[in-house]
Amino acid sequence: MSLAIEVKNLNFSYDSEEGVQTIKNVSFSIEKGQYVSLIGHNGSGKSTLAKLLAYLLEPASGEIYVDGIRVNEKNIREIRQTIGVVFQNPDNQFIGSTVEGDIAFGLENRAVPREKMIELVKKYSRLVGMDKFLNKSPDELSGGQKQRVAIAGILALGLKIIIFDEATSMLDPEGVEDIKKLIFEMKKEDPELTFVSITHDIEEAYLSDKVIILNSGEKYMEGVPEDVFADEDKIKSIGLDIPFVLQVKNALKKKGIETPKNIRTIEELSNYLCGK
């Protein structure tokens, strides 16, 4: 499988004079079609990394490849046909004066024909549950509703790589589930769609294809969830938690009850403990 994103020795600092480096020599790769969770405590550099990947910030040094193309200031427009980010604060990304206008904004910029644009706005506003609010202005919407609009705006563009930077943090659990299902549906339709989720949801991370952990701007761990979360002490030493299912498995192990390695969900663990 070829790579969707490759990062080599990336460095960045917001204020080079103060010498505080936000991203320190970070390297990793993401294959096409993977669902990757990027986790780390607040201030670990996750959002900065998302901005660097979309070239909203310019690296101090290092290389970023998106879909095989090395990103630089000359090909930003081309790169942004491939990669898009939905950020946490929806107020900073609401551009249109109405929901409809906001979802259409990116499409207009790409000169999508009017008929097609109307169709896409309708489709994605419906998929995120905002089709009844098309004429509403942002000040009439809740934080969660604005996040849904921002998500629709990015999904409508048909990008190959989507990054959600805590993009569902203002949604209720049902809303978060709806959006996750939508992403999985889209991935089913297009197996090459790559999805990067910047999240504090450890349970979500445990079910990803790959987990990357940042700590103080450095890559702390990278790998499949089973390997990454296996080292409970290492995870907890940087203020992160391990998934509930692993907490139960580890606590039972300490009491001498072994459970099979391949159990990843509480449903599977319950089945096992009930002898099913």
Next chain:
Amino acid sequence: MWQIKTNHLTYVYDKKDPNHYDALSDVSLEIKKGDLVCIVGKTGSGKSTLVQTFNNLISPTSGYCQVENFYITSDKKLKKELLKNQDKSVIEENKHVARLRRKVGLVFQFPEYQLFAETIIKDVMFGPKNFGLKEEEAKEVAKKSLIEVGIPESYFEKSPFELSGGEKRRVAIAGIIASDPDILVLDEPTAGLDPNGKIEIMNLIKRFHEKGRTIIIVTHDMNLVLNFAKTVIVLNDGKLIEVTSPEKLFQSPDIEKYSLEIPTLFKFINLLKNDGFAGNLSEIYDFDTLIKRIYEAKYE
């Protein structure tokens, strides 16, 4: 003794809109002084609307909200009726919304997005100055509040934008407690924070509560409800469903009807029950008891 009461409170955002609906509908409840209350419900259930009536940021379309002696309603006839035969002091108090807002501090969702001043101390001083304190007095109050939320003095002259997410949120909360509110209302105080950040903020809120303040939290975080709330108010589609305790709520079969996420511990216990686990699963409220019961079922 109640400190906040709502009586048949109904709120409609835009009555002129042909598609208007009741964001809150006929809500009557009481919140006790010194309680730690979590208000839960899915998006659009009316949680944030309800707490905004507590400091008169919005006024009920009909019915009223009462915070101690202050009556909040946009129904002028009703307000006149409520103030009839009241003491002069109560009538006078009802003329000063600013005093109510000092009493009820409201911390919005993602309050760090509202930080604006060039230094942390100036940001926190903004509220007290608005409430009429002089520069020096406001500075003293701001310092005290920042120390209360755990921001060291060496940070005071820094830009708030240099701080981490959890620190920014603590500065934003300091800005509200600088006005020394009796009632602290927080809308999703732990959203977007890492586990340590969540614990920091919740310990901070617990400290305020231990000082006798009434705490009202709007949240989707059911683990927070389980570990901190004394009382839970459940809203659904603008209606009050129930006022209950966390333990009762999470064992109620209705919980999924209101799209509330059950804490993982209870989800797992329910799964074990449904799968026919051969052991005692009653009255488990914490992780250690769960592990103990599984062990007992296997070996005892």
